Amino acid sequence: MLTLTDTPRIYVACLAAYNNGFLHGAWIDADQDAEDIRKEVREMLKTFPAWKLSDICEEWAIHDYDNFGNIHLSEWEDFETVSALAQAIANHGPAFAAFYGTARYGDVASTVEAFEDAYQGIYDDKEDFVYSQLEDLGTLDAWEKAGMMTCYIDFAAIARDWFITDYFAEPTPKHQVYVFAYL
Numbered sequence: 001m002l003t004l005t006d007t008p009r010i011y012v013a014c015l016a017a018y019n020n021g022f023l024h025g026a027w028i029d030a031d032q033d034a035e036d037i038r039k040e041v042r043e044m045l046k047t048f049p050a051w052k053l054s055d056i057c058e059e060w061a062i063h064d065y066d067n068f069g070n071i072h073l074s075e076w077e078d079f080e081t082v083s084a085l086a087q088a089i090a091n092h093g094p095a096f097a098a099f100y101g102t103a104r105y106g107d108v109a110s111t112v113e114a115f116e117d118a119y120q121g122i123y124d125d126k127e128d129f130v131y132s133q134l135e136d137l138g139t140l141d142a143w144e145k146a147g148m149m150t151c152y153i154d155f156a157a158i159a160r161d162w163f164i165t166d167y168f169a170e171p172t173p174k175h176q177v178y179v180f181a182y183l
Contacts, residue, residue, distance in 0.1 A: 007031055008086035010073070011064035012041050014048050016057045024048045025063060030086035034079035069097025084108035088115075095119055095178045098170035103180070120179040126159035126169055129179045134158075 013025035026044040028037055045057040061075040062082075071085060085108055088096050096115050105114040123129040134140050140150060163169060169177040 006067055008067040008089050009065065010037075010062050010082060011066075012044060012060050013063040014045055014057045015059040015061055017048050018061075018063075022048075024057075025060075027066075030065070030068075030082050031090040032083065032086075034083040037079045037083060069094050070101035071097050072101075081108060088112050092116075092119075094172070095122065095170075098172070098178050099180055102168070102170055105183075114183055115180075118180040118183055120167065120181060122172060122176050122178055124176055126163055126167075126177060126179070127155040129167070129169075129177070130155050130159045130162060 008030045009027050010030050011025055011027050013023070017024035024044075024047075026040065028040045028044075030037065041060050045060065048057045062073055062077055063075065065073050068085065068089065073082060073085075085097075085100065088100070088108060088111075092112070092115060096112070099115045099119065100108075100111055103111075103114065103118070105111045120129065123132065131140075143153070144150065165182075167179055167181055169179050171177060
């Protein structure tokens with residue numbers, strides 16, 4: 001049965017089975033506590049028919065993962081980190097995954113704090129972000145009152161300057177950008 005979900009999850013495989021030519025593992029939702037992930041791994045290891053192997057199934061590895069954006073997980077990633085990342089993605093969406101893949105501030109909790117300070121939103125492109133910011137600040141209205149027409153304003157040049165010094169952007173799957181302030 002195929003189940004589509006946005007929940008970050010990991011595929012944990014039994015290494016004894018893998019080393020003996022069998023595929024045995026389980027997809028586990030990663031947005032739960034690390035201890036709950038460990039329990040599911042222990043259950044998965046217990047369910048392999050031991051008669052197929054002379055080994056005991058007690059070692060595992062993360063062989064795949066889904067919905068972590070561009071975050072890379074190693075085969076031996078500790079479950080505390082996996083859980084914290086998955087919960088941050090569940091709480092903040094794929095923008096957090098994009099941020100974490102680019103800018104890390106120590107541990108996951110510190111990166112979540114930095115993300116909350118840095119995240120500006122999702123925009124069609126960098127110029128759209130500039131236009132939105134200038135509009136929110138009332139700058140566009142002031143320029144129009146002064147007789148400047150917005151068609152003469154080079155939003156691409158302003159965006160180029162802003163995204164050199166003050167902001168950075170990461171692409172979204174829908175051809176937009178997540179915008180973050182440099183901290």
